[in-house]
Amino acid sequence: MSAQADRRYLTGALLLIVGFMMVEVVIGFIARSLALISDAGHMLTDAIAIVFAMVAMRIAARPPQGGFTYGLKRAEIISAQINGITLLLLSVYFVYEGVQRLITPPDVAGVYMVATGLAGIVVNLAATWLLSKANRSSLNVEGAFQHILNDLFAFIATTVAGAVVWLTGWGRADAIAALVVAALMLKAGWGLVRDAGRVFMEAAPANMNPAEIGQKTAALEHVTEVHDLHVWEVTSGYASLSAHILVRPGADCHAVRQAAERLMREEYGIEHTTLQVDHAPEDLLPATDSRRHCADPHGPIHRAGISSVQQ
Known part of the structure; x- marks a missing residue:
């Protein structure tokens, strides 16, 4: 309308x-x-x-x-x-x-x-x-x-x-x-x-659970970790999301980003996303350490099959 x-x-x-x-x-x-x-x-x-x-x-x-x-x-x-x-x-x-x-x-x-x-x-x-x-x-x-x-x-x-x-x-x-x-x-x-x-206060929309979004994103193929995940409303009905996604070495970062964007759009109706997708360093696998990878990490860490871990 x-x-x-x-x-x-x-x-x-x-x-x-x-x-x-x-x-x-x-x-x-x-x-x-x-x-x-x-x-x-x-x-x-x-x-x-x-x-x-x-x-x-x-x-x-x-x-x-x-x-x-x-x-x-x-x-x-x-x-x-x-x-x-x-x-x-x-x-x-x-x-x-x-x-x-x-x-x-x-x-x-x-x-x-x-x-x-x-x-x-x-x-x-x-x-x-x-x-x-x-x-x-x-x-x-x-x-x-x-x-x-x-x-x-x-x-x-x-x-x-x-x-x-x-x-x-x-x-x-x-x-x-x-x-x-x-x-x-x-x-x-x-x-x-x-x-x-x-x-x-830039809280997540009432109908969205950031922990659930993080876990579903971490469960995507080739993703090893999701952190610095933020979901907020610019105004009513206009949600935005940003996150840092780490993928396995050799994986296609662009394909993972597209899969994550599709997940946000189809399951949560989030059209405005800003995703940083990087390869996880070899020496940090299988359990990556975001504190060593990012200068100032914050918020919970999401890994496939593992409950969120607070940084």
Whole structure:
């Protein structure tokens, strides 16, 4: 799916969110409903999240130049991190306000909550559908999607709370709905911050096991050892790998490199690989010593049929 199509979906969702948010703020103050005001606050962050996502997509599309040899692809991860932190901060605020209202519940107009909540469900279903059609493998788009999805859950909780207030007069239902929304924000926010943090710390993608990759590479024909293996994400969905592979004297280094590249591409979907393939010195066989072969080796050593050995 093209970035241009993603931007169209994001723009459509943004227009829906901003239009309804302005209506909800007014109704929230009229009804004196924290649940409605918290929904409106969440919708504001939805709009900001979508704007950040759209800006990040444009920045990330710029070609590599100067010192930015990968380009600015991690702008999308910064956007996802901001979205996650925003959700966490909002959840803390609404927990505080919700507890206050549990202790001292105000008079809340339940009928306004129900009407606005039902309308909000329709708007957020449309916005969620639009964003679900965009490329959610990008943490950037996923961050915006999580904002909208949590807002949909929030409107469902608000509608239920409004019906309780309207039918029974129990005002604390409004505060409970706000606390439910806060819990959902906390869960989604933590997930985004955690996943974006993995990219910033250059950890391997969550679905890849570097030890397994090392062992499978070491099991290739003619390979005696794999070390200095690194797997990281430049941005979501863009994994890179580098490694030093030692092969038996007389073996075809180019053929081994091609076999390793094919393994990475077909089994792990890694298209960007940088592999240094050398012949292992005769005096180091059969068990090579990477510390003597490399000036500054680090990480585990992988050999066929032998568990990884830490250097």
